[in-house]
Amino acid sequence: MRTAVLRSIRSRLTSSTSSSSPHLLRRCYGTESVPERKVAVLGAAGGIGQPLALLMKLNPLVSKLALYDIAGTPGVAADVSHINTRSEVAGYMGEEQLRQALEGSDVVVIPAGVPRKPGMTRDDLFNINAGIVKSLCAAISKYCPNALVNMISNPVNSTVPIAAEVFKKAGTYDEKKLFGVTTLDVVRAKTFYAGKAKVPVADVNVPVVGGHAGITILPLFSQATPKANLSDEEIVALTKRTQDGGTEVVEAKAGKGSATLSMAYAGAIFADACLKGLNGVPDVVECSFVQSNITELPFFASKVKLGKNGVEEVMGLGPLSDYEKQGLETLIPELKVSIEKGIKFANQN
Numbered sequence: 001m002r003t004a005v006l007r008s009i010r011s012r013l014t015s016s017t018s019s020s021s022p023h024l025l026r027r028c029y030g031t032e033s034v035p036e037r038k039v040a041v042l043g044a045a046g047g048i049g050q051p052l053a054l055l056m057k058l059n060p061l062v063s064k065l066a067l068y069d070i071a072g073t074p075g076v077a078a079d080v081s082h083i084n085t086r087s088e089v090a091g092y093m094g095e096e097q098l099r100q101a102l103e104g105s106d107v108v109v110i111p112a113g114v115p116r117k118p119g120m121t122r123d124d125l126f127n128i129n130a131g132i133v134k135s136l137c138a139a140i141s142k143y144c145p146n147a148l149v150n151m152i153s154n155p156v157n158s159t160v161p162i163a164a165e166v167f168k169k170a171g172t173y174d175e176k177k178l179f180g181v182t183t184l185d186v187v188r189a190k191t192f193y194a195g196k197a198k199v200p201v202a203d204v205n206v207p208v209v210g211g212h213a214g215i216t217i218l219p220l221f222s223q224a225t226p227k228a229n230l231s232d233e234e235i236v237a238l239t240k241r242t243q244d245g246g247t248e249v250v251e252a253k254a255g256k257g258s259a260t261l262s263m264a265y266a267g268a269i270f271a272d273a274c275l276k277g278l279n280g281v282p283d284v285v286e287c288s289f290v291q292s293n294i295t296e297l298p299f300f301a302s303k304v305k306l307g308k309n310g311v312e313e314v315m316g317l318g319p320l321s322d323y324e325k326q327g328l329e330t331l332i333p334e335l336k337v338s339i340e341k342g343i344k345f346a347n348q349n
């Protein structure tokens with residue numbers, strides 16, 4: 001039973017999250033040919049950090065796993081390190097160990113920061129998380145300026161622009177290497193769509209574009225596959241449930257935080273896609289909030305092709321339904337404000 005579960009998780013992480021062929025992956029990842037890759041998780045002792053550390057330890061593409069937090073990492077690292085998989089695990093605690101945690105990293109995943117409580121918006125986290133993200137990104141620009149950065153800390157619509165500004169000031173900004181992790185929106189859209197359309201969830205694909213907060217999350221159910229005959233009312237309900245997915249969890253947790261387990265899963269899927277891209281696996285595609293020129297906004301989430309240098313191609317939106325066109329028009333002003341807030345913070349503080 002235990003072996004079957006582990007096999008299933010590992011196969012999900014190494015087979016197609018994207019359009020990559022499982023056969024090709026198997027050929028690319030014969031044990032001898034897997035390159036060395038270091039992944040650092042910043043905020044590794046938290047609600048997301050701990051299950052994410054577990055999932056990254058199960059990922060055979062990782063050879064070194066650095067677990068950093070301001071407290072609690074020795075225990076998490078000792079625990080995870082006993083799992084008999086490829087990567088070597090090390091825990092780092094406190095700012096004086098941040099350099100060691102980051103040096104040599106290929107991918108840095110950042111779930112550091114405070115989560116929401118009921119009644120809060122993601123933007124209410126800005127005052128605390130903006131400063132955390134800014135200082136962590138300053139360290140990244142010093143110690144691993146070439147790493148791919150996977151930003152999970154909220155509000156993603158502002159923390160990604162903050163990171164970009166910090167990297168620009170340090171002279172290390174590479175727009176191909178900075179990603180806002182919006183995979184949980186895709187994970188939710190797939191789950192909700194499969195339930196409504198009564199199709200096997202493993203077969204479902206749904207792009208989610210825009211940003212990562214409320215109406216800025218725009219699932220494109222008109223492009224969902226397998227196709228299903230859903231009514232307009234059903235599409236509206238699915239869209240709203242995807243947009244409010246985070247709040248649904250925050251309310252259910254009743255003051256004990258926000259999504260951690262589903263986020264760890266989503267974060268692991270996205271980090272895995274980044275590693276595959278770095279390793280030269282072709283046609284790795286995931287949605288992510290990146291520097292973009294597909295709309296008038298400087299950052300936007302859409303399908304992105306990942307390659308050896310990070311973003312290989314920011315893909316277009318594809319054909320939109322009238323409902324989606326309207327959603328796009330409505331989200332742009334809100335997303336613009338969040339992006340500008342992040343840029344302003346980074347430049348004033």
Ligand SMILES: NC(=O)c1ccc[n+]([C@@H]2O[C@H](COP(=O)([O-])OP(=O)(O)OC[C@H]3O[C@@H](n4cnc5c(N)ncnc54)[C@H](O)[C@@H]3O)[C@@H](O)[C@H]2O)c1
Pocket residue numbers: 042043044045046047048049068069070071111112113114115116125129132136151152153154155156181182183184185212257258259260263
């Ligand atoms: N992008 C998404 O889809 C998504 C989904 C869920 C949660 N989130 C966000 O992820 C963040 C973390 O959520 P959580 O539930 O894991 O919170 P948590 O409070 O359980 O864990 C956060 C961890 O960050 C650590 N931390 C704080 N300051 C730090 C610093 N300067 N350096 C390193 N670590 C630091 C804390 O010690 C803690 O262990 C929140 O901002 C939350 O809103 C994003």
Ligand SMILES: O=C(O)C[C@H](O)C(=O)O
Pocket residue numbers: 115116122154184245246247249250258259
């Ligand atoms: O909703 C939150 O605050 C956390 C996260 O952004 C989510 O979508 O679950």
